[in-house]
Amino acid sequence: MGIITILWEKWAEFKRDFYKITIAAMISPLMYLVIFGMGIQTTSHGEPYLNFLIPGIVAMSSMTGSFSAVAQNMSVQRLYEKALDQVMVSPTPLWQFILGQIIGGSLRGLYAGTIILLLTMPIHTGLIFNGWSFLIMFLNGTVFSTMALVLSFLAKSYTDAPRFTSYIITPMSFLCNTFFSTDQMPGGFRQVVSALPLSQASDMIRSISTGVAPDISGYFILLAYLVVFSAIAVVFIYKKKNL
Amino acid sequence: MIETRNLTKKFNDFTAVDHLNLRIETGEFFGFLGPNGAGKSTTISMMSTVLLPTEGEILIDGKPLNRKDSIGKRKLSVITQEYSMRQDMTMEEVMEYQGRLYFMPKKLRREKTEELFAFAGLEEYRHRIVRHLSGGMKRKLMICRGLMIDPEIMLLDEPTAGMDAISRRQMWNLIRKMRTSGITIFLTTHYIDEAQALCDRVALIDQGKLNVVDTPDNLIHALGKYAVDETDDEMLKTHYFRDRESAIAYLSQTNEDTVMRNSTLEDVFVERIGKKLLKK
Numbered sequence: 001m002g003i004i005t006i007l008w009e010k011w012a013e014f015k016r017d018f019y020k021i022t023i024a025a026m027i028s029p030l031m032y033l034v035i036f037g038m039g040i041q042t043t044s045h046g047e048p049y050l051n052f053l054i055p056g057i058v059a060m061s062s063m064t065g066s067f068s069a070v071a072q073n074m075s076v077q078r079l080y081e082k083a084l085d086q087v088m089v090s091p092t093p094l095w096q097f098i099l100g101q102i103i104g105g106s107l108r109g110l111y112a113g114t115i116i117l118l119l120t121m122p123i124h125t126g127l128i129f130n131g132w133s134f135l136i137m138f139l140n141g142t143v144f145s146t147m148a149l150v151l152s153f154l155a156k157s158y159t160d161a162p163r164f165t166s167y168i169i170t171p172m173s174f175l176c177n178t179f180f181s182t183d184q185m186p187g188g189f190r191q192v193v194s195a196l197p198l199s200q201a202s203d204m205i206r207s208i209s210t211g212v213a214p215d216i217s218g219y220f221i222l223l224a225y226l227v228v229f230s231a232i233a234v235v236f237i238y239k240k241k242n243l
Numbered sequence: 244m245i246e247t248r249n250l251t252k253k254f255n256d257f258t259a260v261d262h263l264n265l266r267i268e269t270g271e272f273f274g275f276l277g278p279n280g281a282g283k284s285t286t287i288s289m290m291s292t293v294l295l296p297t298e299g300e301i302l303i304d305g306k307p308l309n310r311k312d313s314i315g316k317r318k319l320s321v322i323t324q325e326y327s328m329r330q331d332m333t334m335e336e337v338m339e340y341q342g343r344l345y346f347m348p349k350k351l352r353r354e355k356t357e358e359l360f361a362f363a364g365l366e367e368y369r370h371r372i373v374r375h376l377s378g379g380m381k382r383k384l385m386i387c388r389g390l391m392i393d394p395e396i397m398l399l400d401e402p403t404a405g406m407d408a409i410s411r412r413q414m415w416n417l418i419r420k421m422r423t424s425g426i427t428i429f430l431t432t433h434y435i436d437e438a439q440a441l442c443d444r445v446a447l448i449d450q451g452k453l454n455v456v457d458t459p460d461n462l463i464h465a466l467g468k469y470a471v472d473e474t475d476d477e478m479l480k481t482h483y484f485r486d487r488e489s490a491i492a493y494l495s496q497t498n499e500d501t502v503m504r505n506s507t508l509e510d511v512f513v514e515r516i517g518k519k520l521l522k523k
């Protein structure tokens with residue numbers, strides 16, 4: 001299966017850049033935890049703010065981990081190294097290449113989220129993280145891997161990847177239920193932001209962490225994003241005239 | 244067999260390849276020559292499905308080639324002008340990745356890698372990262388990667404671009420070895436003397452349009468087998484003659500510095516395409 005080939009490639013990359021990937025996945029989330037969670041000690045709904053923050057940071061890490069794993073890599077492969085040409089000309093079905101990228105990117109997101117969970121374990125917050133939390137992290141990762149694929153196919157130069165991060169990932173990191181609840185936002189804006197994938201992932205992971213079953217509609221919203229972005233990625237790779 | 248029918252590629256208003264019709268027979272060594280920007284690399288990119296044609300089609304053994312055509316693509320191998328490979332992989336990983344992309348069994352991947360590294364003299368560099376290789380070694384690795392899959396058709400886009408004289412000679416020797424294996428080879432190069440020595444037929448392309456297709460011998464014969472270079476203070480003028488006697492007769496009449504020689508494919512190229520460019 002071509003998917004295994006792409007996962008092998010991602011694994012080779014992960015092994016080679018293990019320390020870089022791991023440190024990059026830790027630095028920003030740790031800063032947020034230290035500054036907002038421990039430095040500025042506040043409470044939210046009678047609970048320590050850290051309890052609100054950790055699930056949001058975990059969701060955010062799975063987003064940034066998966067997005068950067070695919071967006072930077074694919075932009076460089078397509079525009080700078082031209083390594084995508086090797087895949088395009090090969091008999092590996094291109095939908096398998098797409099699926100391999102999505103799974104590989106999601107696993108990187110899952111890895112980034114898991115690192116944060118491990119780092120926060122000694123804090124004894126009493127938060128609950130179970131298999132459903134990991135499933136949501138993975139699902140969130142698939143959405144952002146697929147989004148990264150679509151954007152990397154649209155990129156005109158390999159410097160576009162950091163721009164996409166500035167335009168999409170950074171605003172989502174701050175607005176989408178990570179540092180404060182979207183309930184505090186004004187009406188129309190709240191509805192838009194709440195419908196974004198990171199808001200859903202944060203909300204669901206946070207619900208699970210407090211022992212409350214998440215709203216099932218969150219799964220469907222994430223799946224809807226996944227289906228739409230996957231369809232666009234598949235159309236691009238098969239039909240885009242100048243890849 | 245590879246065939247292009249009315250193959251056309253436009254980038255906005257610019258037509259890079261204009262209704263190109265070619266037919267390359269199985270086992271043929273075919274040269275595709277033209278000046279910079281003539282549409283050679285664009286044609287190869289379409290043959291490798293990286294670019295899709297604006298109009299027309301490419302057929303492999305009579306069947307249209309497209310991005311979904313795994314059977315057609317399995318027959319193809321491409322060596323592009325750029326070093327189109329992961330720069331952070333080792334040489335061994337590049338070969339492993341190629342073998343996996345073509346669904347080769349593990350044992351065969353290992354055997355072919357060993358065989359090709361020995362063939363290209365790359366055994367001792369197998370663990371070196373591509374980014375740290377010289378241009379010549381990257382080119383050799385690309386040839387090895389291309390041959391890894393035992394292709395039926397090999398597309399070579401400027402395989403010696405940017406190489407020094409020694410590396411280039413080694414590369415041409417590798418390509419000569421490929422020629423004996425019965426692979427259909429489609430080659431673009433600026434080294435016209437090599438194309439003359441290696442190619443069964445050549446096509447000249449200019450501004451995306453096909454100028455002529457024939458064997459190097461026929462093209463040279465049509466131009467005149469003998470050339471007399473006449474140098475005056477300003478420039479070199481070359482006159483072509485069908486027979487030696489006519490060339491010698493011309494030599495005896497002129498007072499300028501003159502040299503008689505055999506005409507080459509490069510003369511054909513300059514006469515058919517270069518002069519138009521020089522006039523511009």
